[in-house]
Amino acid sequence: MAEKDVDVVVVGAGFAGMYLLHELRKQGFSSRVLEAGDDVGGTWYWNRYPGARCDIATTDYQYTWDPELLDEWQWSEKHAAQPEILRYAQYVAKKHDLYSGIDFEVRVDKAAWDDSAKKWTIHTSTGETITCRHYVMATGCLSVPKDPDIPGTDRFKGNVYVTGRWPHEGVDFTGQRVAVIGTGSSAIQSMPHIASQAKQLVVFQRTPNFSMPAFNGPQPPGRVARLKADRVAYQNEARMSPTGVPMEMATVSALAVSREEAFAMLEKSWRKGELLQIGATFTDVGINRAANEVVCDFMRSKIHEVVKDPETAETLSPRGHAYGTKRPCMDTNYFEVFNMPHVRLVDIRKKPITSITETGIDFDGESIEFDSIVYATGFDAMTGAIVNVDITGKNGLTLKKKWENGPLTYLGLTTVGFPNFYMITGPGSPSVLSNMMVSIEQHVEWIRDALVDMRDKGFETIEPTAAAEEDWRVHCTDCADITLFQDTNSWYMGANVPGKPRVLLPYIGGVGRYRRICTEAMQRGFLGFELQGNGKQQLNPGPVRLMQPDVEMMLDVMATLELPPIEAMSPAEARGFMDASATMRAPGPDVGEIVDGTFPGADGDLEYRVYRPASAGPHPVVVYYHGGGWVLGSHTSDDPLCRDLCKRADVMIISVNYRHAPEARFPAAVDDAWAALQWVAKNASAFGGKPDQIAVAGWSAGGNLAAVVAQMARDNGGPKLKGQLLLTPVTDGSRQSASYIENGEGYVLTKNVMEWFWNHYASAEDRKSVKASPLLAPSLANLPPAMIVTGQFDPLRDEGNAYAHALADAGVPVKRLQARGHIHTSITMVDMLPSGQSVRAHMASGLREFFAGN
Numbered sequence: 045m046a047e048k049d050v051d052v053v054v055v056g057a058g059f060a061g062m063y064l065l066h067e068l069r070k071q072g073f074s075s076r077v078l079e080a081g082d083d084v085g086g087t088w089y090w091n092r093y094p095g096a097r098c099d100i101a102t103t104d105y106q107y108t109w110d111p112e113l114l115d116e117w118q119w120s121e122k123h124a125a126q127p128e129i130l131r132y133a134q135y136v137a138k139k140h141d142l143y144s145g146i147d148f149e150v151r152v153d154k155a156a157w158d159d160s161a162k163k164w165t166i167h168t169s170t171g172e173t174i175t176c177r178h179y180v181m182a183t184g185c186l187s188v189p190k191d192p193d194i195p196g197t198d199r200f201k202g203n204v205y206v207t208g209r210w211p212h213e214g215v216d217f218t219g220q221r222v223a224v225i226g227t228g229s230s231a232i233q234s235m236p237h238i239a240s241q242a243k244q245l246v247v248f249q250r251t252p253n254f255s256m257p258a259f260n261g262p263q264p265p266g267r268v269a270r271l272k273a274d275r276v277a278y279q280n281e282a283r284m285s286p287t288g289v290p291m292e293m294a295t296v297s298a299l300a301v302s303r304e305e306a307f308a309m310l311e312k313s314w315r316k317g318e319l320l321q322i323g324a325t326f327t328d329v330g331i332n333r334a335a336n337e338v339v340c341d342f343m344r345s346k347i348h349e350v351v352k353d354p355e356t357a358e359t360l361s362p363r364g365h366a367y368g369t370k371r372p373c374m375d376t377n378y379f380e381v382f383n384m385p386h387v388r389l390v391d392i393r394k395k396p397i398t399s400i401t402e403t404g405i406d407f408d409g410e411s412i413e414f415d416s417i418v419y420a421t422g423f424d425a426m427t428g429a430i431v432n433v434d435i436t437g438k439n440g441l442t443l444k445k446k447w448e449n450g451p452l453t454y455l456g457l458t459t460v461g462f463p464n465f466y467m468i469t470g471p472g473s474p475s476v477l478s479n480m481m482v483s484i485e486q487h488v489e490w491i492r493d494a495l496v497d498m499r500d501k502g503f504e505t506i507e508p509t510a511a512a513e514e515d516w517r518v519h520c521t522d523c524a525d526i527t528l529f530q531d532t533n534s535w536y537m538g539a540n541v542p543g544k545p546r547v548l549l550p551y552i553g554g555v556g557r558y559r560r561i562c563t564e565a566m567q568r569g570f571l572g573f574e575l576q577g578n579g580k581q582q583l584n585p586g587p588v589r590l591m592q593p594d595v596e597m598m599l600d601v602m603a604t605l606e607l608p609p610i611e612a613m614s615p616a617e618a619r620g621f622m623d624a625s626a627t628m629r630a631p632g633p634d635v636g637e638i639v640d641g642t643f644p645g646a647d648g649d650l651e652y653r654v655y656r657p658a659s660a661g662p663h664p665v666v667v668y669y670h671g672g673g674w675v676l677g678s679h680t681s682d683d684p685l686c687r688d689l690c691k692r693a694d695v696m697i698i699s700v701n702y703r704h705a706p707e708a709r710f711p712a713a714v715d716d717a718w719a720a721l722q723w724v725a726k727n728a729s730a731f732g733g734k735p736d737q738i739a740v741a742g743w744s745a746g747g748n749l750a751a752v753v754a755q756m757a758r759d760n761g762g763p764k765l766k767g768q769l770l771l772t773p774v775t776d777g778s779r780q781s782a783s784y785i786e787n788g789e790g791y792v793l794t795k796n797v798m799e800w801f802w803n804h805y806a807s808a809e810d811r812k813s814v815k816a817s818p819l820l821a822p823s824l825a826n827l828p829p830a831m832i833v834t835g836q837f838d839p840l841r842d843e844g845n846a847y848a849h850a851l852a853d854a855g856v857p858v859k860r861l862q863a864r865g866h867i868h869t870s871i872t873m874v875d876m877l878p879s880g881q882s883v884r885a886h887m888a889s890g891l892r893e894f895f896a897g898n
């Protein structure tokens with residue numbers, strides 16, 4: 045007799061539910077696993093259509109938790125087919141006695157949280173009621189086939205098949221007239237098989253998809269050898285990779301090479317026959333439309349090479365969506381099908397289906413009779429199976445209601461208002477954008493560890509905090525915002541299901557990063573969770589500190605380069621290093637005109653560079669001071685940023701040089717900065733600038749100089765400045781705030797580098813001068829309006845914020861922006877880090893506001 049009250053109920057016996065059952069038993073938890081199908085395997089149980097197979101090489105798509113399996117199970121192909129993967133699932137279930145823990149042909153219909161008992165009550169299709177402390181949805185991301193939204197589907201009297209619910213006995217289409225509706229992955233895999241049997245095949249296509257040949261065959265010897273040589277290292281590489289598959293990562297932009305070179309590189313990736321390799325050929329396929337278009341062009345050229353009729357080839361060629369923003373497919377002879385004389389392609393965007401009839405399909409004035417219709421119309425992905433169950437959490441809140449504007453989760457694992465409720469590969473986790481075997485194992489292990497930890501400490505419930513859930517939503521949005529996904533109507537965005545809210549459902553920040561975040565949340569005492577039980581409470585509101593995804597990617601790349609620390613170099617070496625680094629950066633946007641020249645500094649001539657907008661002048665003028673810790677840099681070292689601000693704000697930027705330490709120590713840089721401002725004020729008109737519209741701006745040490753000269757202008761009779769834009773400025777050399785401790789290491793500008801800068805620039809005594817530490821000024825009143833931008837992960841964050849607050853306290857109009865997830869240097873990395881764009885857009889509008897109305 046099955047237990048009616050258990051520690052854990054798990055819904056679903058696919059790879060997720062199976063592994064979870066194994067781990068729960070190992071840890072001594074009682075459990076019930078409830079599965080709608082009559083066997084294990086989930087996806088590989090239901091999707092029995094001909095040609096169904098794994099797109100990820102099966103070497104990588106297998107369990108890692110039982111190392112013996114690697115020797116016991118030999119995959120017959122690189123991309124194993126559905127029957128073999130199902131046999132694998134059955135083999136594992138038998139080996140580990142999982143069948144005895146699973147109830148088959150049981151559908152969970154309803155689940156409700158009982159807040160007084162601190163338990164879930166689960167109702168099943170068999171009329172059973174089960175109570176449990178913890179409730180896990182291992183229901184799969186692609187387990188609910190989407191109903192075709194075509195009129196008349198119930199009228200057809202012939203055979204109807206749905207790829208995701210294929211008959212177990214198989215289907216023989218020999219001699220039949222067959223319609224296939226849909227051209228997603230399932231259609232692409234099954235079409236060659238159906239075409240080889242059918243007498244006539246008509247394919248109804250709404251959106252063409254990118255697909256590449258799988259080049260299926262034996263398992264890839266290189267991968268297998270690497271796996272066997274060092275299983276742990278290989279699997280760790282997969283776990284920490286962006287997609288869950290060990291892969292060579294790109295180092296070059298698609299726009300940095302000629303088209304011929306780009307195509308040659310893509311051809312190499314293509315030949316590998318690996319799903320994720322094409323997209324990983326260049327660094328910017330996922331984030332830059334022009335770079336992505338290079339890949340699209342290549343993929344389309346391949347379709348035209350295969351499909352003989354140019355019109356059909358064009359109809360099959362995706363246009364209007366970026367590569368990778370719809371699930372790319374792998375095929376074996378898919379496009380070749382359209383060279384067969386009995387196969388016809390109908391573009392239903394041009395010739396819409398008007399109705400399914402009793403005998404066939406009516407479209408665009410034509411009627412065709414069929415014996416069979418195959419619906420390959422996809423899934424209600426990621427949320428479908430979860431909200432299919434009527435789940436009620438605390439205070440009568442249903443999950444359906446909570447998610448009506450899109451799913452809200454913390455880490456894609458849990459959701460506020462639903463204690464002790466977990467989702468495996470839920471929305472907000474990498475899930476369908478990853479090798480799902482890796483993601484499934486990670487989630488199972490996280491849930492297992494959470495349950496064990498709670499039991500050990502005597503807690504009964506766990507629930508994320510609203511703040512953590514909101515932080516996670518924002519982070520997921522930050523990640524999505526830098527990609528091209530949002531512009532495509534895809535099932536990743538929920539766009540294939542009428543009425544479903546449009547949000548990017550999976551987390552796009554990468555498998556490795558995601559794992560680190562989840563691990564950190566648990567290791568730091570369940571950050572973002574509230575735990576309760578036995579009269580105890582543990583609330584650890586966090587925050588999980590989340591970096592902008594592109595910034596983190598850049599730091600990851602830098603870490604692999606093992607760059608020498610700046611503070612171990614001489615100033616000359618550091619300058620050489622910085623110059624060399626500058627040659628690798630993106631150039632920034634074009635502006636109207638650039639003019640170089642010299643001006644009289646405090647102790648001899650110095651260089652300047654003018655950036656003039658393309659619009660007609662005269663323009664407001666911004667005197668700009670470069671960053672580099674008073675030791676490094678020049679009037680051209682922030683060139684991309686100056687171009688960007690000039691273009692965005694439509695102002696003239698005059699970037700001026702100043703003498704550098706240690707050759708010229710404090711106050712030489714201040715004297716030159718001041719001389720530059722005087723000179724610009726005098727000569728603004730000659731440059732085509734407005735002499736009464738001058739502001740100062742600067743980054744880092746340059747922000748320090750801009751703040752200092754703004755004070756000097758106030759105290760020395762002008763010029764009257766319209767504003768000061770300070771980007772991550774140094775404002776106080778006399779103290780070290782919390783941000784020095786939080787962000788002192790690992791974010792490019794380190795505590796040690798900053799100390800190296802200060803030591804070269806100013807003595808301990810000099811640092812106390814207001815010309816070195818503008819925050820120490822006795823009064824900040826009557827200074828020009830300010831915009832101060834700080835980075836969350838910058839050692840200088842707190843002193844920038846302190847200056848903003850002090851200015852505001854002194855009555856100065858201040859706009860403060862703490863750039864979420866940014867480091868000291870990232871906002872200046874124009875055209876390299878998309879997440880900096882919105883920050884620079886704010887900076888530009890700050891500049892415009894300085895000059896507005898004048």
Ligand SMILES: Cc1cc2nc3c(=O)[nH]c(=O)nc-3n(C[C@H](O)[C@H](O)[C@H](O)COP(=O)(O)OP(=O)(O)OC[C@H]3O[C@@H](n4cnc5c(N)ncnc54)[C@H](O)[C@@H]3O)c2cc1C
Nearest residue numbers: 056058059060080086087098099100151152183184187480
């Ligand atoms: C055709 C196809 C090809 C794929 N190819 C790849 C690939 O190449 N690489 C990759 O990484 N991933 C692929 N996937 C994704 C695949 O879904 C996952 O890799 C993985 O198999 C999911 O396992 P799971 O256990 O999480 O979910 P599933 O395998 O979907 O299992 C969920 C189970 O939950 C059961 N269930 C759902 N709701 C209920 C309920 N209310 N009551 C009872 N039972 C319920 C379902 O019957 C199902 O058996 C593919 C998916 C499909 C559909």
